[in-house]
Amino acid sequence: MRPVHDVKLAWGLLRKGIAHRAALAAVRRAVAAAPPHPPHRYRVAVYFADGAVNMYQMRQWYRPLAGLAENWPVVVLARSPFGARALLEDGALPVAFVPTVADIERFLVEQDIRVVLYVNQNTRNFQMFRYGHRWHVFINHGESDKMYMTTNQFKAYDFAFVAGDAARERLSRVLWDYDIDERTFEIGRPQADHYSGTLPYTPDGRTVVLYAPTWEGDRPSAHYGSIRTHGEALVDALLATGRHRVIYRPHPRSGVVDPEYGAAHRRILAAIEAANGADAAAQHVYDDRPELGWQLAAAHLAVVDISAMVYDRLAADKPLMITRPVDPEAAIDTHGYLSACEWLTADEAPSIVAHADRVLRDPDAVQRLERWVRHYFGDTTPGAATARFHAAVAELMARWDQWHSRPAARDDVDAEAVGAGDAPESPDPEGAES
DSSP, X not given: OHHHHHHHHHHHHHHHHHHHHHHHHHHHXXXXXXXXXXXXXXXXXXXXXXXXXXXXXXXXXXXHHHHHTTTSOEEEEEOSHHXXXXXXXXXXXXXXXXXXXXXXXXXXXXXXXXXXXXXXXXGGGHHHHTOOSXXXXXXXXXXXXXXXXXXXXXXXXXXXXXXXXXXXXXXXXXXXXXXXHHXXXXXXXXXXXXXXXOOSSOOOXXXXXXXXXXXXXXXXXXXXXXXXXXXXXXXXXXXXXXXXXXXXXXXXXXXXXXXXXXXXXXXXXHHHHHHHHHOTTTOOEEOOOSOOSHHHHHOSEEEEOXXXXXXXXXXXXXXXXXXXXXXXXXXXXXXXXXXXXXXXXXTTGGGHHHHHHHHHHXXXXXXXXXXXXXXXXXXXXXXXXXXHHHHHHHHHHHHHHHHHTSHXXXXXXXXXXXXXXXXXXXXXXXXXXX
């Protein structure tokens, strides 16, 4: 069996190498065809070392960053050719392809980057941390109560932008000797100010249910995905009523670890296709588009797994249910919203219609939701989170001016950006969870 394994491994490496060269060539052509970046234009950089598989982490920030760029020009520093190709194709923000440390250094010399934002914890972030005379800020790619939200890696950044009181309490419980007041800024969920888009169906009297499961996870503590355990039963039940419309939006990584998880996903797709074939007015939706917003605003009820989608929906201030993981080793933070949320167990999934009716009509459930929305996101009035986001960046710009005006700073013209010494380039973690 070993020779067969070796052949498969060699073939996989060959395919990855071919794909890498193709992506690199495409990015090089796009960069060569585009006008050069104006010197000394950008004040804010978003560092993104991941590939296309984790582009959802960047895309959710496009609109807030575009608004920020009206005051402080923003550029994305892309390290992977796969990620750079996706960013360039999207065309939402200016992109600088900087695959090597030397490329980063050249770009920093040519620009005036004062704030660097990070949307994930990619290990290659440390290759950017070496550069001082700018603030390194973790903005994350969502709000949740997952273990990821309390990693000690927060300490590597100068500051973190967090959603609200819940995030501050979460970090205070877990991190030792971390000055929450000094190193965090509460900004709410700026993405919620852009929950809009063209509906792929015609609204009618049907109750719209968004089912947005996460992927299966790569370890027992992260086995939050519900497609195999809940998804097929709840989707089948909703499709059968004739009075519900399903929006099915699975995580883009669904099935990458567990083939059976992917098979269950495909069975759900087949069921949706069959239901639409039987009733054209049903207009059930399989949503795999990158944009997230209209789904959260349009659905009367959302059914989601333990993931950032819980809190994206909370930010919309609308009813939701959360699937309870079947794996007893799945970590559940019971300090926050998960201690009082509307759970849906696997056994209850076939009865989703009754549970949905209860959650939508129960005044106590509505009041509980309002309390938790305020705890996690503060003021969710349209535009309030965006204002806090801009104010946080403005404060860091003001602090940059204060530090830069010091005599020692004036004498040192960013010496660390030139000749800092190349660290060994780490492998491109294409497809790694970040």
